[in-house]
Amino acid sequence: MTPFKPVLLEAVGVPGGHTLASYRSRGGYAPLEALLRDKQPGDVVEMVKASGLRGRGGAGFSTGLKWTFLPKDHPGPIYLCVNADESEPGTFNNRFLMEDDPHQMLEGTIISSFATRATTAYIYLRYEYPRSWNRLQAAIDECYAAGLLGKNILGSGFSLDIYLHRGAAAYICGEETGLIESLEGKRAWPRIKPPFPAIEGVFRKPTVVNNVETMACVAQIARRGVDWFKSIGVPADPNNPRDPGSYGPKLYCLSGHVEKPGCYEAPLGITLRELVDHFGGGVWKGRRAKAAIPGGISMGLFTEAEFDTPLDFAGPGRVGCLGLGTAAVVVLDETVSIVDFLHNSCRFFAHESCGQCTPCREGTSWSLRMLERIRAGKGRLKDLDLLLELGNTMGMMPGSTICGLADGAAWPIKNAVNKFRGEFEDYIKRTNPEGWMVTEPVPALQIVGAH
């Protein structure tokens, strides 16, 4: 693969890289100054649209397009929310961005606020990120002192206040409308859509919610230009009219059974095998890989044979995964039991299901109970069919839930059972030689509380 010099992670390892002075020395805030001086908000929206930037939070929706959904000439306030509630298992790229280069995402946030005409921005920060909190708050204070935030920024007439909000420590708070509810001080139950946040969001006002990495990308697009951004990544598939292409650099979070886990920056479209071999130093202890999570636990599973799939927005979907997600790759080596993997996954989602919609609330809990029972040597082949049925019917795509996180809970179940059915069947028959063929309901095991 071609060598790639990190851009988003430029400040990592730079002493004092998180300070305003260091950021300015790398060329930071100059683009903001130029932009506030010479451009109109509409120009910035067009710039981001032209760059083909897609949201880095997981869904991969076009950022510029999202901004255009805001009502034109809205008389009241418009809000920008930065989703820093990074809680997808395996994901830690936002943390790098916030701890090592907070000014990069702040510049992106100021530019995005200018583009969307927001005069108040909220950063909804994951509760468990105290260092990010300290670094971000310090950076915001520096910005106010330097006149980069507050009233009449750099004499441009544009005003912006950024509030750092510490999240409510739940997975669901990362869901766009769950985040909005939580920001308003309520229980983070995702809202029914429509209305979408662009029409009615925080405090029932038009709102844009963007990921931290998206903000960083906006800053880099402003600094390096649309052409630079479009020169990186994968162009649109001409055979798929719904594929807008995957442009720009991406932060991949590599963890699991690799020699060198970490957060790596690479052009979109790198294959999972390249990522593991080139950056991760290969599977650890000289073992073979069995499977990998391509983009956070909710995206499903790659088998080892699927490792050559490119990690762009369209790639994982081609092998039956939900999508690129947060590009958090977790590698499982050959010693991992897929039964254990799925149990762990189900335990996470049963614990984190917000409990609003019946299919997800009960489906995640039921699947965990079944996995508990299978692991206790009381599994039945019928359970696999039930698991698949749960996986196939739970989520926003079949229409049975309000938010898409239920799809994320369903995908590991579907992928694990479909792609590793043989292993499940062997496990059940081996551990439950007497009862694997039973089809009547059996007594449930008492589950040890997930808390």
Add this chain to the structure above:
Amino acid sequence: MPVVIVDGQEIEIGADERLNCIEAARRAGVEIPHYCWHPGLSVVASCRMCLIETGQRDAESGKISMVPKLVPGCQTPVRDGTVIVTESEKVKESRARVEEALLIDHPIDCPICDKAGECLLQDYHFQHGQPERRADIQPFHSRKRDVGPTVALFVDRCIMCTRCVRFTREVAGTGELMVSSRGAKEEIDVFPGYPLANKLAGNVVDLCPVGALGDKDFLYQQRVWFLKREANVCGGCSAGCSIYTEHNQDTVYRLKPRENPQVNTWWICDEGRYGWHHLHDEARILAVGRRDAEAGPDRNGDTARRLIPVEWADVVTGLRRDLGAAGRLAVAVSPMLTVEEAWMLCAVARSIDPEAYLALGHVPNAGADETFPGGFTIRGEKCPNRKGVEEVLAVFGAAGHDWHGLLAEVADGRASAAWITAGYPQPWIDEPTAERFTGLSCLVVQDLFETPLAKLATWVLPATGFAERAGTWVNVAHHAQSFRQAIRPPAGVWPEGRLFWNMLGRRGLYDPGSVRRQVAESVPMFAALADELPATGVDLRLRQLA
């Protein structure tokens, strides 16, 4: 007019109506099952029971394009050309799965659950559920805890529709209830130290589609399938909320709100909800008595205080005789009486003494009206029919005569006999006020309970409560509602209407309908009462304008 197609059936809806799929389907006679949606609460679309298939018919080509995924009927508004499919395989499978999911964590303790028989989870399971259980069998448990003085929560029966939570936030405005924990472990709860104790708290029990919220007043008192319900009107205040009186064998077990968009929407207050216990109070006056000096002294040698039981047939003649002989008559027409009863009472009084002073009886008042954030109002005036009685009095030339006027008549000696109808569930008259009636030659008191006034009476007659009478009440907003008798009064008690009917010499059984028609003919304000009233009643003022 916009046309909606429900399961192939075309129905028209109003051009300005904003209906969701559940409401539109209901117009077509199709029930879309739902738990979390309630017309009086915000839409959350979380139970997913009302998932249906929808589409849109193109106005020009007539082609129908369907939405590929299921959508919640509660959240989806209908417009011209909306196609609703409620019985496709996809929809049926989805309902079966939701039912199955809800039952996974439900104790299924129907045999000891108060809700059994009127439980949506039961009903929908039989209609839409899986024939057999596929999930693991859970050990039985159903934890119970108090969430307030009147409401108990059976935690594990809850299906998390959050209707109760939304009610306390949106209608009562008190917000005591909340959801705690997450996922399948989540529960309804109250904040520590803040019990569910608002004046509308009982409504959460009606809202609960399953047996999770239980009314402690009703808990374990009666299986619901033994209950019969009569459409009634609450007599607790001048709001006149539409209710169902649910009873069995002449015993009331509970009151439920009856939907009436013009009066109480879907709610009633707790004061009304539990305001039936006086009907079965053992202290009620049940026998007719007449104090007769000629009857000889009682055990204490007191001749004046002795009540001699009288047969009802003798009351009819005896009252007329005693009052007729006593001189000028003053009559208090209680605002607890129906329009029909008030009318007959006035007619009886005038037939005994054409100069009789007629006045509105005592109007209990508990202070200012109380309006809740959801718009529901509890009235300070604690009687159901002041407006109706006032209208009747006006016809008899007694407009503006009230209780204080009557007291003055009596105190000034302008009246030498009085007939006081009361029937208040609460104590209403004190000793000093009652003392003013001592000089009368004949005092008739008709009341539910013993009062200082009844102690002085020549005649003590039992009164009846709200569920024991039939007739029409006019609420504070001139809204008239007719209702029938729900239960019979205790043995030996005649409802007021029956006594007046007989005193007027009418033949046969007391028929409020015939009196109502007569009232409607002679009082312009009551013209609307000539017809059979709809169950929700009529606004008398609207008919005046028309």
